[in-house]
Amino acid sequence: xxxxxxxxxxxxxxxxxxxxxxxxxxxxxxxxxxxxxxxxxxxxxxxxxxxxxxxxxxxxxxxxxxxxxxxxxxxxxxxxxxxxxxxxxxxxxxxxxxxxxxxxxxxxxxxxxxxxxxxxxxxxxxxxxxxxxxxxxxxxxxxxxxxxxxxxxxxxxxxxxxxxxxxxxxxxxxxxxxxxxxxxxxxxxxxxxxxxxxxxxxxxxxxxxxxxxxxxxxxxxxxxxxxxxxxxxxxxxxxxxxxxx
Amino acid sequence: xxxxxxxxxxxxxxxxxxxxxxxxxxxxxxxxxxxxxxxxxxxxxxxxxxxxxxxxxxxxxxxxxxxxxxxxxxxxxxxxxxxxxxxxxxxxxxxxxxxxxxxxxxxxxxxxxxxxxxxxxxxxxxxxxxxxxxxxxxxxxxxxxxxxxxxxxxxxxxxxxxxxxxxxxxxxxxxxxxxxxxxxxxxxxxxxxxxxxxxxxxxxxxxxxxxxxxxxxxxxxxxxxxxxxxxxxxxxxxxxxxxxxxxxxxxxxxxxxxxxxxxxxxxxxxxxxxxxxxxxxxxxxxxxxxxxxxxxxxxxxxxxxxxxxxxxxxxxxxxxxxxxxxxxxxxxxxxxxxxxxxxxxxxxxxxxxxxxxxxxxxxxxxxxxxxxxxxxxxxxxxxxxxxxxxxxxxxxxxxxxxxxxxxxxxxxxxxxxxxxxxxxxxxxxxxxxxxxxxxxxxxxxxxxxxxxxxxxxxxxxxxxxxxxxxxxxxxxxx
Numbered sequence: 001x002x003x004x005x006x007x008x009x010x011x012x013x014x015x016x017x018x019x020x021x022x023x024x025x026x027x028x029x030x031x032x033x034x035x036x037x038x039x040x041x042x043x044x045x046x047x048x049x050x051x052x053x054x055x056x057x058x059x060x061x062x063x064x065x066x067x068x069x070x071x072x073x074x075x076x077x078x079x080x081x082x083x084x085x086x087x088x089x090x091x092x093x094x095x096x097x098x099x100x101x102x103x104x105x106x107x108x109x110x111x112x113x114x115x116x117x118x119x120x121x122x123x124x125x126x127x128x129x130x131x132x133x134x135x136x137x138x139x140x141x142x143x144x145x146x147x148x149x150x151x152x153x154x155x156x157x158x159x160x161x162x163x164x165x166x167x168x169x170x171x172x173x174x175x176x177x178x179x180x181x182x183x184x185x186x187x188x189x190x191x192x193x194x195x196x197x198x199x200x201x202x203x204x205x206x207x208x209x210x211x212x213x214x215x216x217x218x219x220x221x222x223x224x225x226x227x228x229x230x231x232x233x234x235x236x237x238x239x240x241x242x243x244x245x
Numbered sequence: 246x247x248x249x250x251x252x253x254x255x256x257x258x259x260x261x262x263x264x265x266x267x268x269x270x271x272x273x274x275x276x277x278x279x280x281x282x283x284x285x286x287x288x289x290x291x292x293x294x295x296x297x298x299x300x301x302x303x304x305x306x307x308x309x310x311x312x313x314x315x316x317x318x319x320x321x322x323x324x325x326x327x328x329x330x331x332x333x334x335x336x337x338x339x340x341x342x343x344x345x346x347x348x349x350x351x352x353x354x355x356x357x358x359x360x361x362x363x364x365x366x367x368x369x370x371x372x373x374x375x376x377x378x379x380x381x382x383x384x385x386x387x388x389x390x391x392x393x394x395x396x397x398x399x400x401x402x403x404x405x406x407x408x409x410x411x412x413x414x415x416x417x418x419x420x421x422x423x424x425x426x427x428x429x430x431x432x433x434x435x436x437x438x439x440x441x442x443x444x445x446x447x448x449x450x451x452x453x454x455x456x457x458x459x460x461x462x463x464x465x466x467x468x469x470x471x472x473x474x475x476x477x478x479x480x481x482x483x484x485x486x487x488x489x490x491x492x493x494x495x496x497x498x499x500x501x502x503x504x505x506x507x508x509x510x511x512x513x514x515x516x517x518x519x520x521x522x523x524x525x526x527x528x529x530x531x532x533x534x535x536x537x538x539x540x541x542x543x544x545x546x547x548x549x550x551x552x553x554x555x556x557x558x559x560x561x562x563x564x565x566x567x568x569x570x571x572x573x574x575x576x577x578x579x580x581x582x583x584x585x586x587x588x589x590x591x592x593x594x595x596x597x598x599x600x601x602x603x604x605x606x607x608x609x610x611x612x613x614x615x616x617x618x619x620x621x622x623x624x625x626x627x628x629x630x631x632x633x634x635x636x637x638x639x640x641x642x643x644x645x646x647x648x649x650x651x652x653x654x655x656x657x658x659x660x661x662x663x664x665x666x667x668x669x670x671x672x673x674x675x676x677x678x679x680x681x682x683x684x685x686x687x688x689x690x691x692x693x694x695x696x697x698x699x700x701x702x703x704x705x706x707x708x709x710x711x712x713x714x715x716x717x718x719x720x721x722x723x
Contacts, residue, residue: 007361066351183355185389185402185412192348 001029002057002064003118012219018087019118019217028064031113033071033180035173038143039111040072040181047145048109050074054101056094058082062196069191070183076196077101081208085201088210090119093201095127100204102132107168109150114139114172125172135165138172341407342640352404353411356390360419368420371546372691375538377502378423378546385423386457390416391430395439399447400455406581406643410588414636417592418599421695422546424592426460428585429498429547433703434461437507437523437578441566450505450525459504463582464494464552465575471496472708474509474575475518479554481510487558488524490532494552496702500535501548503528507578508554509571521571525563532557543694580653581646582703583660587639590663590699594632597667597674597692601625604678604687615677624673631666638662654716660699661709667696 004010005025013020028036039051053068055061056079065076079097081089102110115122129136137143137152141160144151145167154161155174183191201208229235239245345353363381371378385391393409395401402408409431417424438450453459470476479492490510500506505527513520526533536551566574602625605616615621642655671693675682682689700706 063351066347067354070351070355182359182384182388183351184387185352185355185393185404185408186397188348188351188355189402189404191351 001032001113001116002026002055002061003029003116006030006117012217016216016218018214026060026064028067029113029116029118031115031117031173031175033113034175034177035111035113035171036068036071036073037178037180038140038171038173039109041178042109042143042145043072043074045145052077052105052107054079054098056081056089056097056201058086065196066191067183069194069196070188071181072187073194075194077105077199078196079199079201079204081201085208088212089208090210090212091121091123091127093206093208093210094124095131096206097201097204098124098128099131100206101199102128102168104204109145109167110134110170112170112172114174125170129170132168132170134168134170136170136172137163137165139174140171141174141176143171143177341644342637345407345411349408349411352408353415355388356412356415357418359385359388360415364416364419364423368422368546369685369688369691371420371422372543373545373685375545377548378420378426379502381420381423382426382460383457385416385427386455389455390427391457391460392435392451392455393431395435395451395455400452401435406584406646407640410584410639410643413585413588414592414595414639417589418596419592420546421589421593421692422544424589425498425544425547426502428582428589429462430454430460432582432585433463433578434503434505434507436581437565437574438525440577441523441570441574445562446525446565454505460499460502461505461507462497462499462503463578464497464500464506464508466494466496468493468495468551472705475521475572477509477511477521477571479508479510480514481512481522481524483512483561484558486561488561488563490524490526490554490557490559492554493536494554496539496549497552498547498549498702500528500550500552501538506533506552507565508552509575510554512568512571516569518572519569521575522568523565523571523574524559525565526557526559530557530559541698543691543696543698579703580656583656583709584639584642584646586699586703587635587642587656587659587663590660590667590696591632591636591639593692593696593699594628594635594663594667594670597671597689597696598625598628598632600687600689600692601628601670601674601677604681608679621677624677628666628670628673631662631669635659635662635666654713657704657709657712657716660704661706661713664696664699664706667692667699671696 003026004019004021005027008025011020012018036051036053039048042048043051051073053065053073053076055065055068055076057064058081062076062078065073065078069076079101098110098112101107110125110128112125112128114125116124125138126136128134137150137154139155140152141155142153149164149166150169150171151162151164152171154163155176227238229238236245363384364378367378367381370376382391389402389404390412392399392401393404393412394406395403397403413424413428413431416427435451435454438446442450450461454461465474465477467478469478477492479490479494481488481490483489490508492510494508497506505525508524508526509521510524511520512522532555534553534555536553539549541549602616605621605625606614608615611618616625638655639659642652642659645652645655671689674689675693678687678689681687682693684690704712
């Protein structure tokens with residue numbers, strides 16, 4: 001998933017219709033990096049045969065796929081979505097694409113990042129599993145593949161939950177699943193030779209119309225200066241004044 | 246195919262059309278000759294149009310120039326031919342100067358990400374505590390950065406010189422000390438062994454040094470001679486099946502953390518600089534001891550000290566290259582090392598520009614960010630031009646080396662330009678940051694200290710000038 005780099009300062013467009021993306025540095029979604037790393041680790045343990053990196057987006061998504069190939073993926077699939085379709089691309093459309101691809105490629109495991117850092121939806125993994133009617137192991141902080149089932153340790157509000165689900169399955173990677181590797185230079189050279197297939201959503205029979213309309217995008221309110229008070233009584237009085245207590 | 250230039254055009258420019266079978270407008274280069282001083286509108290006697298067939302039948306070159314003296318014609322032809330040759334070698338590589346190939350872009354981005362995430366946050370601490378970045382060196386080794394130009398069979402990354410230059414720049418942008426560790430290992434230690442070593446020597450002395458677990462160092466300078474490399478007073482005498490070395494080497498980067506060294510010693514004093522030979526010594530080794538760690542102004546995370554050889558005995562086949570070839574090996578090694586150091590200087594310069602430009606946005610004075618003031622803008626522009634020109638020189642030197650063309654002059658130019666750019670930019674960065682530039686809270690003062698050494702080691706700026714002048718005079722020899 002190609003998103004604006006986490007280190008970049010985001011600016012809202014003057015017409016409040018979205019954020020500025022032109023000329024802004026983009027990179028792979030950090031959770032997707034963790035997902036790719038997990039897939040490559042599984043291949044290194046010889047538990048899976050092939051790792052396919054998929055990205056939906058404009059021409060520049062190919063760079064993101066190449067990074068995944070440099071990390072160790074075997075081949076890439078670029079689903080070309082650009083222009084208006086790309087701006088309205090959301091979890092529902094991506095999960096429809098993923099489901100169609102999973103059936104076409106006969107995948108056994110889909111590993112996604114738990115959420116994208118641009119919209120923070122946290123829906124794609126779950127929707128994909130629902131569309132395919134596959135079990136899901138979301139917020140994974142530990143994955144153990146064992147024959148035809150997967151043991152997943154999930155990070156939930158109350159702590160950690162361990163579940164066992166059958167493959168084929170959908171997993172979403174959480175922060176502590178692993179630390180993504182830096183691509184080694186020989187792998188970067190090899191990535192050049194690996195294939196990236198080009199696919200259009202129409203070929204997969206996916207309808208990209210969005211059911212959501214973005215009305216307005218605003219920056220978070222500016223943080224106002226604070227006030228210092230002398231005593232606890234002062235603090236309570238001020239809080240009561242402001243209607244907070 | 247002739248170019249009909251209007252006769253009224255009164256300049257000494259000429260256009261070279263390089264045709265390879267079909268007209269390729271992209272191959273058109275415009276090269277300007279240094280205008281002849283006596284040229285003026287009234288001084289033109291004749292304007293010559295000539296069509297010259299180059300040695301290669303596929304190239305057609307048209308020269309148009311205005312000259313005030315006929316005798317100047319022939320020398321101009323010769324000069325132009327030489328420039329043309331240089332131009333044609335640059336033909337293929339000029340597009341690479343404008344935009345890097347995809348693999349190199351990906352490599353650059355990977356090294357930049359690594360430097361931003363792993364080196365920049367700890368650089369200040371490494372500098373303050375004089376700590377060798379062992380963990381980071383191992384990680385860089387795993388990525389292949391510690392042996393970038395070594396073929397894959399020997400454990401390296403098998404990449405070219407341009408890739409090495411890009412990686413060095415990005416690493417040094419994060420931490421200059423780590424950059425110098427990488428550079429010394431790649432260019433100064435592995436470099437000569439790769440170029441002059443036997444297959445056995447390569448396996449023994451290169452392969453263990455590709456992973457970042459071990460690093461090497463380069464011992465040429467002595468307390469008595471730095472720039473005067475031919476006067477090596479360290480001696481090596483043969484005793485049976487061994488070489489015995491005696492002497493002291495000074496200013497050796499990495500030596501406290503190294504596991505092997507390339508040492509230059511005199512084997513035949515009468516032959517002067519042709520009597521110097523190269524040896525490989527493992528570290529630690531009986532007879533080899535290290536002096537105290539120098540307390541340096543900058544690049545403090547890398548260790549620098551003397552290497553003292555007292556009856557240090559090594560097997561006969563630890564000699565690198567033929568006997569007496571030491572000076573040649575040293576000079577060729579330093580040629581390549583210059584590209585590495587130029588890249589390190591570029592990294593430091595770029596880091597200072599980043600720091601200064603960021604500050605110019607944030608700091609307000611006189612009611613607006615200081616970036617709005619022309620005085621600051623001029624400084625930033627000068628810094629950017631210095632960096633970009635040095636960078637293009639460095640890339641050109643790298644591309645020439647990759648193309649196995651002579652690159653001594655370009656490498657010296659690159660190192661000179663880049664090191665002077667580094668000192669200039671770091672100086673200006675402190676100026677832009679004002680008081681904040683003087684304290685350790687901001688990295689500007691560290692860049693200033695790190696930049697200074699780039700004008701000194703691996704050939705001082707003065708030596709670079711001598712090398713460049715020597716090459717230029719050779720070109721103009723009739």
